[in-house]
Amino acid sequence: MPRAGVVGSTLPTIFRRYYVSGMTQALDRTNARWINETEQRLAEWLRVRGSVLVGFSGGVDSAYLACAAVDVLGAPNVLAVIGRSASYPDAQWATARSVARQFGVPILEIETSELADPRYAANPTNRCYFCKSELWSRLSPLAVERGLACVVDGTNADDLGDYRPGAQAAREQGIRSPLAELGFTKADIRALSRARGIPTWRQPSAPCLSSRIPYGTAVTSERLRQIERAEAALRSLGVAGDLRVRFHGDLARIELPPNDVAGWLVPDAAAKVRVAVIAAGFRRVAIDLRGFRSGSLNVLGGVVLDAPAGEASEAPAA
Amino acid sequence: MSIRSREDLESALRGLGLRCSVEAYDALAVVVPELGDRRLELEDIRRRAIELARAHGFSHLAVELREPEQPPDARATLPRG
Numbered sequence: 251m252p253r254a255g256v257v258g259s260t261l262p263t264i265f266r267r268y269y270v271s272g273m274t275q276a277l278d279r280t281n282a283r284w285i286n287e288t289e290q291r292l293a294e295w296l297r298v299r300g301s302v303l304v305g306f307s308g309g310v311d312s313a314y315l316a317c318a319a320v321d322v323l324g325a326p327n328v329l330a331v332i333g334r335s336a337s338y339p340d341a342q343w344a345t346a347r348s349v350a351r352q353f354g355v356p357i358l359e360i361e362t363s364e365l366a367d368p369r370y371a372a373n374p375t376n377r378c379y380f381c382k383s384e385l386w387s388r389l390s391p392l393a394v395e396r397g398l399a400c401v402v403d404g405t406n407a408d409d410l411g412d413y414r415p416g417a418q419a420a421r422e423q424g425i426r427s428p429l430a431e432l433g434f435t436k437a438d439i440r441a442l443s444r445a446r447g448i449p450t451w452r453q454p455s456a457p458c459l460s461s462r463i464p465y466g467t468a469v470t471s472e473r474l475r476q477i478e479r480a481e482a483a484l485r486s487l488g489v490a491g492d493l494r495v496r497f498h499g500d501l502a503r504i505e506l507p508p509n510d511v512a513g514w515l516v517p518d519a520a521a522k523v524r525v526a527v528i529a530a531g532f533r534r535v536a537i538d539l540r541g542f543r544s545g546s547l548n549v550l551g552g553v554v555l556d557a558p559a560g561e562a563s564e565a566p567a568a
Numbered sequence: 569m570s571i572r573s574r575e576d577l578e579s580a581l582r583g584l585g586l587r588c589s590v591e592a593y594d595a596l597a598v599v600v601p602e603l604g605d606r607r608l609e610l611e612d613i614r615r616r617a618i619e620l621a622r623a624h625g626f627s628h629l630a631v632e633l634r635e636p637e638q639p640p641d642a643r644a645t646l647p648r649g
Contacts, residue, residue, distance in 0.1 A: 504632045524633040536630035
């Protein structure tokens with residue numbers, strides 16, 4: 251089966267147009283046959299391994315993978331491990347535990363200490379490498395100890411095109427990424443999660459809190475808590491969808507869903523935002539006029555090139 | 569590649585009719601509007617401001633939410649009596 255080339259992945263519906271063998275066809279992710287065939291590919295991959303340890307954050311991807319693994323292999327052959335640290339939001343932790351409870355996923359929580367690593371805390375552009383090295387170096391021996399055949403993560407096919415230094419750590423530790431290996435995109439995983447009734451299917455992406463701090467600015471527990479408080483306060487004001495509070499010293503720069511920016515600039519709403527974020531520990535508050543951009547600080551840090559509003563940023567040519 | 573200039577961006581934004589100053593933090597420009605200036609609530613103005621920021625070398629443009637000025641009669645006064 252040839253891989254299909256995406257020719258219109260920005261369509262805002264669950265339909266996407268693929269160019270396959272010279273013909274254009276619509277992909278309907280609600281189609282039962284597509285769901286069944288796609289899940290069968292994952293099931294076959296998992297059955298070959300027989301048992302897995304899942305790096306489990308409670309995000310869209312790892313939640314789906316853990317639930318599917320339990321369904322295919324049975325709970326005794328699956329262990330989902332949550333690595334807790336200051337960079338892991340409490341809200342995400344609650345989601346992870348809730349999904350595990352609902353779908354019978356066995357979990358184990360361990361404390362990770364990436365902030366104790368000065369190479370991580372200094373916040374270089376490859377910060378994620380040191381975090382993932384810490385995590386996977388803990389999980390690989392655990393899998394051996396528990397007799398689980400391999401360690402897997404929720405990396406998906408879309409992630410492969412992003413700047414992700416953490417992926418190098420995974421490769422070095424022999425971590426497998428079945429969703430990416432099978433070509434599952436984020437949209438695929440959301441649709442498959444929805445079909446299974448996993449509540450994370452419509453959850454915004456939730457990278458670790460350190461991703462709010464510009465490269466070169468030290469990551470500290472205090473700063474992470476400040477960011478977490480600010481984001482929680484904004485959620486309680488009714489901010490929905492993608493949200494990031496970016497740390498710029500005294501200034502919080504808030505990224506909101508682009509279509510919501512105008513509404514939060516209206517004086518009454520803006521005043522509430524300002525009060526909430528200042529109460530979280532910032533002295534000044536600003537709203538980014540372009541709104542949320544995935545990897546925004548990669549652009550600010552010069553890791554990827556800026557792109558005009560409404561277009562994806564690109565990796566630099568060299 | 570445009571040369572990043574806070575002063576030029578501030579001047580260009582004033583040319584849009586915005587009453588503001590601009591602060592720069594590397595490739596982030598922060599617009600500090602004068603109190604009462606609400607022009608950035610307009611989509612067209614925001615779009616043009618973003619284009620100007622890019623043209624002047626800034627990948628990010630944000631607007632500071634300023635503390636509203638209290639009207640004179642809302643300021644604390646000593647109770648009489």
